[in-house]
Amino acid sequence: MGKRGGGPERRDVRGDVGMVAPPTDQTAQRWRRQRWLHNVYTGSFDLVAEVTELLGDLARQVTELADPVVVRPRVEECMSAVVGCVEVVAASPPVLPRLPDDALRDGSWVPLLVMTAQRHSPVLRALLDRAHRPGQTFAAQGSPSALLEVALRELDGAAYRLGRVVGQAQRRQAVGSVxxxxxxxxxxxxxxxxxxxxxxxxxxxxxxxxxxxxxxxxxxx
Structure with missing residues (x-):
């Protein structure tokens, strides 16, 4: 029943009993997350696969630029975002080395991030598995799943901004070629x-x- 003088009463139904469980497939989770819909992350979540999916093709596009160094700030932002995902479980987050220009030219900065994710994935999966309740449809604020989702959204944003800068560089390069x-x-x-x-x-x-x-x-x- 609606409120007096207004529309239907709004209520948070994310934790309602009987809700359809959110997807565990990472492609579907990514689609939801990038539209600000919530997910519940469990021990099946693969951080290595997520990093590879979000950044692998972007790294290839960066190597094809006439001057890959121009996108360094956005690449470093992506690297920091991956560290942010690891911080969900790492007592002392990893300190990544300064990115050399050659890593931008050959795309080797993504394998570096993949190795960082691999190192911490077992602990992350175990933490998510312990914190997950069967039939859970909403991750409470401050839970490992909710913290991971916040970190992954930072990674989504960093990857989007890198893609945008790469596209701008590609267009400038194409204009020069034309x-x-x-x-x-x-x-x-x-x-x-x-x-x-x-x-x-x-x-x-x-x-x-x-x-x-x-x-x-x-x-x-």
Missing amino acids: GEFNANLAAEADRRRERARRSGAAARLAKYGVAIGDVDEMSTG
Whole structure:
């Protein structure tokens, strides 16, 4: 029944008994999370797979840039976000080494993050498994699942911002390539016009028994 003078009464139904359990498939969880819908993460969650899925293709795109170093700040933001996911279980979070330029050029920064995730995944899975109750449909605030979801949203955002910057760099690179292509086309058109002009001039001079080479020698002599 609605409130007096207003719409239907709103209530939080995420913890209602009988709710359909949220998905455990990570693709479905990712889709929900990126739309600010809640998930319950259990011991089946694979942080390595999540890091690889979110950042693997972006790393490849970065290697294809003319100057991958331009996206360094966004890559470092992604690295910090992965550390944030690990902090859910790590008493002392890992300190990642400074990212060398070569790691941006060859994409090796993602394997570094994957190794970090692998190192802490068993503890994370065990923690999520112990904290999960069968039939649970909502992770209470401050629970391992809820803390992980907050950290994963930070990673989602960092990956999105990296993708946006990579796209901007790709567009600038494409404009440069198009400009160079157009300049080459214009130069080739100029060469064709010059060849046609000389060919026409040679034909006209031939009527008088004069070769165009003779004219060139006279003009430079």
